[in-house]
Amino acid sequence: MKEENSNIDAGLKEFTNNSSGRPEFKTPENYFEGFQKRVHSKVNDSESWLRAPIMRWSVIGVGCVLAVITIAISKSTPQTAAESAEIPSSELLAYFSNNIDELDEYDLMEMYAEDTALNLNIIQQDTTKVEKEKISKPPVSIDDFSEEEIYEYMLDEGYEDGDWDNL
């Protein structure tokens, strides 16, 4: 295998055999003597950049700005949630019903102006209930009551026995 590889560049080696053979690339004098020192100073520079006052204060400054932004965002988030939270209309209705005496006409007008849809809902809700009740309960007739019930009722109303025969 080694022979095979050396055959690959045999022609090239023959060509370069005619050259002077001296090193073609040079370095400045004593270049390698000071190389390690330069590497060490580069290593120190790269490690001490955080220790430099300007860099340190820059990092602290950036950290503070980020902290302020984070706090501002975290504080604003619950407010937004509260603002955007919807109060159920049933709770509002209950509140208005319980405190109807404390509300003056201006409050009521304002409430109406701000939330007409809610009022409409209330009206619609009531209308439906009434209609359902009307539909579900058939009209009352005299046949629904027994004679005893009618007798007791008449006595309660102040009639005396026999008075209602002439009615």
Add this chain to the structure above:
Amino acid sequence: MYCRIIKGTNFIFKIDHLQFTDQDIIDKINQPETVNYGFNLLMDKYQEKVYWVIRRMVIEHDAADDIAQETFVKVWKNIRSFKGDSKLYTWIYRIATNEALNYLRKKKKRFFLPIADVEHELTTSLESDTYYTGDEIQLKLQKAILTLPEKQRLVFNMKYFEELKFSEIAEVMQVSVGSLKAQYHHAVKKIEKFLKAD
């Protein structure tokens, strides 16, 4: 024997990096009291190899110097996480070659250069480089090499000049040995064709 004196701030010590294997160097880096010594040993052993791999890719000395330094800064930052899954030198070579390829890509993007123009620019900087002293044959070969695509050029340089084994190059570039052999073969054919035509 290769010996150097390294001057620290308060002390002077001698390093003979040939005494130390890669594992010795890693062990020293992993101990807090010898971490700097270990890193100096590592640089002593690999700084020249790393520099030349990079230099042959980017041609200019200043760029090669920057990239070589950056390579060792990255080695320093990541050496503690080096698990030893690959050999130390192939790991360092991988960082170096990636840095060199990134530099060339950035250069292309920065100046909106097509590949042919990068190759032309590298050839121009080779001819005008005061640190290039190659003769006519060497210059001809370098111009031929600069016509290759970047990765093929990298394979060719590591095999032809650095004399790394295909298995080692495969570990550096994380490709199969078979594909590397094919790339090297194509590279050599292209260079020969260029030299015959020139």
